[in-house]
Amino acid sequence: MALSRRRFLHTASCTGTWLALNLGHTANALAADNNALQWQDLGAGLALIQGAGGAVLVVDGKDGVALVDGGNTRSASALLALVKSHTGKQPKLLFNSHCHRDQIGCNQTLGKQGATIIAHENTRLWLTTEILSKWEHQVYPPLPTEALPNKTFYYDSETIEFNHKLNYGYLPQAHTDGDIYVHLSEQNLVCVGDVVSASVYPLVDYATNGWIGGMITSLTQLLTLCDNNTRIIASSGVVNKAHVQSQLDMCSAVADRIGTAYYKGGSLVEFLADKPTAEFDAKWGNAELFLRMAWEGTLPHVTEIRRFGKRA
Numbered sequence: 021m022a023l024s025r026r027r028f029l030h031t032a033s034c035t036g037t038w039l040a041l042n043l044g045h046t047a048n049a050l051a052a053d054n055n056a057l058q059w060q061d062l063g064a065g066l067a068l069i070q071g072a073g074g075a076v077l078v079v080d081g082k083d084g085v086a087l088v089d090g091g092n093t094r095s096a097s098a099l100l101a102l103v104k105s106h107t108g109k110q111p112k113l114l115f116n117s118h119c120h121r122d123q124i125g126c127n128q129t130l131g132k133q134g135a136t137i138i139a140h141e142n143t144r145l146w147l148t149t150e151i152l153s154k155w156e157h158q159v160y161p162p163l164p165t166e167a168l169p170n171k172t173f174y175y176d177s178e179t180i181e182f183n184h185k186l187n188y189g190y191l192p193q194a195h196t197d198g199d200i201y202v203h204l205s206e207q208n209l210v211c212v213g214d215v216v217s218a219s220v221y222p223l224v225d226y227a228t229n230g231w232i233g234g235m236i237t238s239l240t241q242l243l244t245l246c247d248n249n250t251r252i253i254a255s256s257g258v259v260n261k262a263h264v265q266s267q268l269d270m271c272s273a274v275a276d277r278i279g280t281a282y283y284k285g286g287s288l289v290e291f292l293a294d295k296p297t298a299e300f301d302a303k304w305g306n307a308e309l310f311l312r313m314a315w316e317g318t319l320p321h322v323t324e325i326r327r328f329g330k331r332a
Contacts, residue, residue, distance in 0.1 A: 057095065057102050062251075064207055065183055067106065072099045073122030074255030077202075077211050078107070081183030086113035088202045088211040089255065090126030100126060111135055113182055116169055117213025118196045119146040119228060121160065122255060128167035139169035140190055142198035146228055153227040155313065191215050191241065193234030196225050203245055210245050211253045216264055218257030221297075221310035222271070226317035232275045233321055233328040239268040270300045272328065274311070278318050279325040288315050 056071040069076040072091030076099065079086040085107050091099045104110060114130050116139035117123055124147070131137055147168055151160040177189030184204050191199040195214040202211040214223060215238050224230040246252065246261040277296040297307040304310075318325050 057098055059102060059106060062207075062209070066204075066207060066209070068253065068258070069099060069102065070257075071095070073125060074117075074120075074213070075253055075257065077209075077253055078103055079113075079183050079186070079204075080107045080109070083182045084112040085109045086115070086182050086186070087111045087126065087130075088115045088253075089117050089123040089213065090114055090130070092122050092125040093128075094125070096125040096129055100129060113138070115139065115188065115200070115202050115211075116143055117202075117211065117255070118199045119143045119151075120196070120214065120225075123213065124163070124167070127169075128164060131166040131168070131170070136171050137169040138171045138173075138188065140198040140200050141172040141174055142196070142229075143200075144169040144172050144198075146196070146198060151227065153225075155225075155227060155316075191234075191238035193229055193231060194238035195223060195230045195235070197229035197234075199230075199238065201242065201245070205245075207251075208247070208249055209251045209253065210242065212242060214255045215239070215242070216252060216254040216259060216267060217304075218254045218259050218263070219305075220256070221304045221307050222267065223310065224313050224317045226313055226319075229317075230313075231317035231321055232271055232278065232314040233318075233325060236268060236271050236275060236328045239264055239271065243268070266303070270297070270304065273300075274314060275318075275325060275328040278315060279328075282318065282322055282325060288312065291315060 058070045060068040062068055065080045067078040069078060072095035074089050074091060076091050077088035085103060090096065100110065110133060111130055112135050114126060114135055114137045116137065127137060147163045149162050153160065175190050177187060179185060179187045184206060187203040187205060188200055191201055199213055199215050215235065222235065224232050224235055242264055243261065246264065248261055250261055252259045252264060274296060281291045292308065292311060297311065301307055
């Protein structure tokens with residue numbers, strides 16, 4: 021999409037089509053993309069690139085370059101050029117934190133070059149098929165074979181050695197049903213995709229089976245990987261453990277209120293009118309998209325929503 025997915029989520033503006041991903045860009049447009057990218061050195065061969073859609077972690081060292089997420093398609097050429105200008109190499113390893121287009125922009129280029137692309141199996145499955153995103157009024161076609169993840173896992177965690185010890189695992193049915201984290205324990209850093217939101221209400225994308233109960237489970241799991249000094253890299257920025265805890269507290273309170281509304285037979289209109297996030301809006305902003313998505317995503321889980329409510 022010509023308009024980044026992240027900007028769309030923050031403004032809830034339903035503009036642009038997937039076709040824009042495949043249109044040629046002028047030299048000026050590519051230069052603008054390149055200038056928009058920000059490289060931040062994190063030390064120990066690590067760097068963060070922002071401005072390409074979702075944040076991208078660069079892991080450089082003797083084994084080559086790995087990326088955690090690959091930004092969007094429009095920025096892919098500029099992003100890979102920036103990586104090469106800093107490291108002298110093209111990435112050999114790429115993680116997809118989930119299936120959204122702000123994370124998979126480098127898949128096709130790196131897949132054609134023979135890179136290993138790691139993702140949860142559900143992410144691979146989403147990328148092999150047409151995704152109907154009703155809330156965006158958008159259809160995402162499948163990716164070509166060379167752009168698909170070529171190493172997947174299911175509901176456990178795995179560890180590989182690539183410059184550092186990289187532990188990665190499943191975050192169950194939160195933002196999507198294919199979310200993963202990548203944990204660099206020796207650097208006290210964890211990448212979490214869009215399961216954590218840095219500055220606005222998170223998105224529980226029911227179009228790809230995300231829901232608020234899974235978000236609560238995943239945030240609880242992430243907290244076990246963190247201490248007060250952990251750097252937590254979300255697609256939308258870098259946060260700390262206290263921020264994750266505040267998101268968990270907010271989601272738990274909202275889940276409790278959704279469960280109560282469901283069991284009273286209330287409607288979405290009535291639920292929104294009750295302003296169920298009033299005490300959280302100063303921190304998280306406009307809640308309407310979050311609440312609509314959370315409400316819709318709870319429909320398949322109506323019998324279990326109450327166990328995810330606010331905790332003592």
